Amino acid sequence: MDPVLVLTQALNGLQLGVMLFLMAAGLTLVFGIMGLINLAHGALYMAGAYAMAATVAATDSFLAGIAAALLAAAAVGAVVEMAALRRLYDRDHLDQVLATFGLILCFNELVRLIWGPAALFVTVPPALSGTVEIFAGVPYPAYRLAVIAVGIAVAGGLYLLIARTRLGMLIRAGASNRTMVAALGVDIRLLYTAVFALGAALAALAGAIAAPLLSVEPGMGEPVLILTLVVIVVGGIGSIRGAFVAALLIGFIDTMGRAFLPAMLREVTGPATAAAVGPALASMLIYLTMAVVLAVRPQGLFAARTG
Amino acid sequence: MRKLVATAVAGVLAAAMPATAQDALKVGFVATFSGPNAALGEHLYQGFMLGLDHAGGKFGGMATEVLKEDDQLKPDVGVQVVRKLIERDKVDVVSGVVFSNVMMAIHKPLTEAKTPMISANAGPSPIAGKLCSPYFFAASWQNDQSHEAVGRHLQTKGVGRVFLMAPNYQAGRDGLAGFKRYFKGEVLGEVYTTVNQPDYSAELAQIRAAKPEAVYVFYPGGMGVNFVKQYAQAGLTKEFPLYSAFTVDATTLPAQGEAAVGTFTAAFWSDDLANAASKRFVADYRKKYGSAPSTYAAQGYDAARLLDAGVKAAGAKATDGTALAAALKQAKFESVRGPFRFNTNNFPIHDFYLIETVKGDDGQVRQVNRGVVFKDHADAYASQCPMK
Numbered sequence: 001m002d003p004v005l006v007l008t009q010a011l012n013g014l015q016l017g018v019m020l021f022l023m024a025a026g027l028t029l030v031f032g033i034m035g036l037i038n039l040a041h042g043a044l045y046m047a048g049a050y051a052m053a054a055t056v057a058a059t060d061s062f063l064a065g066i067a068a069a070l071l072a073a074a075a076v077g078a079v080v081e082m083a084a085l086r087r088l089y090d091r092d093h094l095d096q097v098l099a100t101f102g103l104i105l106c107f108n109e110l111v112r113l114i115w116g117p118a119a120l121f122v123t124v125p126p127a128l129s130g131t132v133e134i135f136a137g138v139p140y141p142a143y144r145l146a147v148i149a150v151g152i153a154v155a156g157g158l159y160l161l162i163a164r165t166r167l168g169m170l171i172r173a174g175a176s177n178r179t180m181v182a183a184l185g186v187d188i189r190l191l192y193t194a195v196f197a198l199g200a201a202l203a204a205l206a207g208a209i210a211a212p213l214l215s216v217e218p219g220m221g222e223p224v225l226i227l228t229l230v231v232i233v234v235g236g237i238g239s240i241r242g243a244f245v246a247a248l249l250i251g252f253i254d255t256m257g258r259a260f261l262p263a264m265l266r267e268v269t270g271p272a273t274a275a276a277v278g279p280a281l282a283s284m285l286i287y288l289t290m291a292v293v294l295a296v297r298p299q300g301l302f303a304a305r306t307g
Numbered sequence: 308m309r310k311l312v313a314t315a316v317a318g319v320l321a322a323a324m325p326a327t328a329q330d331a332l333k334v335g336f337v338a339t340f341s342g343p344n345a346a347l348g349e350h351l352y353q354g355f356m357l358g359l360d361h362a363g364g365k366f367g368g369m370a371t372e373v374l375k376e377d378d379q380l381k382p383d384v385g386v387q388v389v390r391k392l393i394e395r396d397k398v399d400v401v402s403g404v405v406f407s408n409v410m411m412a413i414h415k416p417l418t419e420a421k422t423p424m425i426s427a428n429a430g431p432s433p434i435a436g437k438l439c440s441p442y443f444f445a446a447s448w449q450n451d452q453s454h455e456a457v458g459r460h461l462q463t464k465g466v467g468r469v470f471l472m473a474p475n476y477q478a479g480r481d482g483l484a485g486f487k488r489y490f491k492g493e494v495l496g497e498v499y500t501t502v503n504q505p506d507y508s509a510e511l512a513q514i515r516a517a518k519p520e521a522v523y524v525f526y527p528g529g530m531g532v533n534f535v536k537q538y539a540q541a542g543l544t545k546e547f548p549l550y551s552a553f554t555v556d557a558t559t560l561p562a563q564g565e566a567a568v569g570t571f572t573a574a575f576w577s578d579d580l581a582n583a584a585s586k587r588f589v590a591d592y593r594k595k596y597g598s599a600p601s602t603y604a605a606q607g608y609d610a611a612r613l614l615d616a617g618v619k620a621a622g623a624k625a626t627d628g629t630a631l632a633a634a635l636k637q638a639k640f641e642s643v644r645g646p647f648r649f650n651t652n653n654f655p656i657h658d659f660y661l662i663e664t665v666k667g668d669d670g671q672v673r674q675v676n677r678g679v680v681f682k683d684h685a686d687a688y689a690s691q692c693p694m695k
Contacts, residue, residue, distance in 0.1 A: 002516055004516070005513070005515075005516045008512040008515070009509055009512055012508035012509050015508065016508070112345070116346070117342075117343070117344075117345035117349070118346045118558060118562065119529055119532045119559065119561075120561075120562055121561055121562040121563070121564045123564065123565075129540070130542070139515075139541075139542055141537075141540045141541050141542070144508065144540075212536070212540075213533075213536065213537060213540070214505050215505075215529040215532035215536075215562055217532070217562075219342070219343050220505075223504075223505055224505065255508070255509045258500070258510065259509040259510070275497065275499075278499075279475040279499040280475065283475075283501040283504075
């Protein structure tokens with residue numbers, strides 16, 4: 001195998017991984033601490049991307065776009081939390097899935113009403129629009145490198161927040177035993193709101209930085225939501241560390257599978273079978289990973305919950 | 308006895324009533340109007356309604372009612388709405404349909420009901436071949452034709468080594484097969500990605516490693532927006548020229564913007580064609596909808612023009628499916644694409660053009676016609692169709 005290609009694919013895997021981490025960090029906290037399955041998490045991602053697209057179109061400023069995305073997600077998140085999720089905390093998971101799935105449909109339709117069904121255009125900021133030669137002859141898009149940097153920086157910041165601050169301590173405590181935290185006199189409602197806001201902001205950030213890469217269109221949250229669910233299941237629900245490791249793992253497996261599996265299969269089975277099976281198998285790889293993890297460690301790689 | 312006769316007469320009269328009382332033409336327009344691909348259905352419909360305007364609001368001089376139905380890109384929903392249109396609304400003809408899987412599902416009920424279908428987009432190969440029907444007409448094209456045109460162009464240009472990509476579903480595999488029907492050079496890689504895959508970085512790295520002379524892809528809708536943006540961001544457009552079909556068009560170009568500049572596609576029509584029908588269509592479309600028409604809108608418009616000519620030729624018998632189908636087969640109309648005639652399978656024989664996406668002096672990104680690739684191009688399946 002060509003080492004240059006492997007290196008490029010590793011970077012691609014890393015980039016997909018950090019994007020997934022931004023989504024998964026919020027979702028796993030909400031799930032782990034609030035016990036809530038929020039399928040509308042993808043809608044927050046979409047809200048971030050649309051706020052980005054609209055702001056960049058109006059002001060031409062990428063940073064203003066990111067700020068707008070965070071504000072939009074805070075607004076959407078607050079509305080969702082107050083209007084719908086608050087009623088769902090004590091219901092069982094099936095009700096939560098149904099209700100938040102309904103929210104997905106509402107938000108997709110709302111976005112379509114406001115911006116129309118066609119995809120929106122977001123430019124890459126001029127400073128990041130070129131390619132960077134990481135090694136001689138290996139150009140890599142500068143924007144994707146920036147995405148990796150932002151993702152790693154956010155992961156570092158989250159680590160400090162969770163490991164070093166009082167809020168982080170409460171979050172860890174909430175994830176491992178919610179009832180006990182409430183019994184110790186912590187305002188669990190306030191903690192819920194903080195966690196939900198944090199998750200919404202991370203999802204919006206993911207949406208905003210994905211906007212120049214991906215097509216900003218209604219329903220853009222669902223494909224990434226599915227990957228995110230795989231990540232939090234593999235990583236262990238409620239664990240930020242698990243989300244980080246699993247996001248990178250899934251990012252690598254998905255990228256490497258797509259890049260090299262069909263070619264490897266061709267060596268083994270011959271071109272006809274490989275052409276038919278290869279793409280399907282490559283796209284199934286992450287689900288196979290999830291199945292294996294569930295079989296071996298049903299609680300995920302880094303389980304947070306103890307009771 | 309007299310009472311019995313009277314009842315029988317009344318019954319016969321009642322049965323005959325709808326036919327005699329019907330002096331209006333009912334058209335069912337089925338397309339995808341919801342979901343991520345809703346824009347395509349909307350463009351078909353807008354073109355079709357402009358065609359109705361140009362017919363004075365009356366196809367062939369008959370009072371016309373158009374019933375718009377959403378198939379939601381689901382074959383079973385398509386069958387439901389078509390059944391409803393045939394049985395309850397008693398439509399005389401159906402048009403529209405963006406996606407081939409929906410078209411395949413509704414083909415049988417329409418043919419059995421002897422209701423003519425004028426496809427404004429989908430042209431699946433089985434209906435062009437073995438399943439061809441005297442009630443089916445394509446005002447668009449056969450699905451493979453645009454792919455074949457790009458394959459032919461690269462072949463005549465003398466390009467030797469290409470890299471191919473498409474989504475992993477039937478239309479994707481058919482598309483690349485169509486390309487290879489006319490391209491005889493070396494295929495360095497043929498990659499099928501998951502449908503609606505958002506990120507193509509892994510595949511783009513493979514393209515860079517393979518160093519092809521040209522890249523050919525088929526990524527309709529949002530997939531095309533993602534792919535083309537990422538292709539340009541990876542700096543590949545200059546090194547490896549990008550050719551595509553149904554990937555860069557008026558529905559995706561606003562979102563692709565400058566990322567699409569320098570890419571090529573093939574189409575049966577472009578908005579800068581010089582014929583009178585096209586000029587009138589483009590000008591009036593802009594006036595009515597305030598934007599440049601897409602190829603989808605052009606197809607919808609041609610479907611309406613074909614129907615107008617067919618109803619005119621069928622005259623009073625236009626509400627009879629068999630008579631209308633026979634008239635459609637012979638109908639002469641001014642297509643926006645210029646010369647247009649039906650093959651034995653009721654799919655068009657027409658020209659294909661090479662289209663380049665450029666940035667104009669005014670800073671606007673637009674698509675310009677770079678000349679004919681294929682003259683009088685017939686599809687590859689007509690020989691399998693038993694109709695003569």
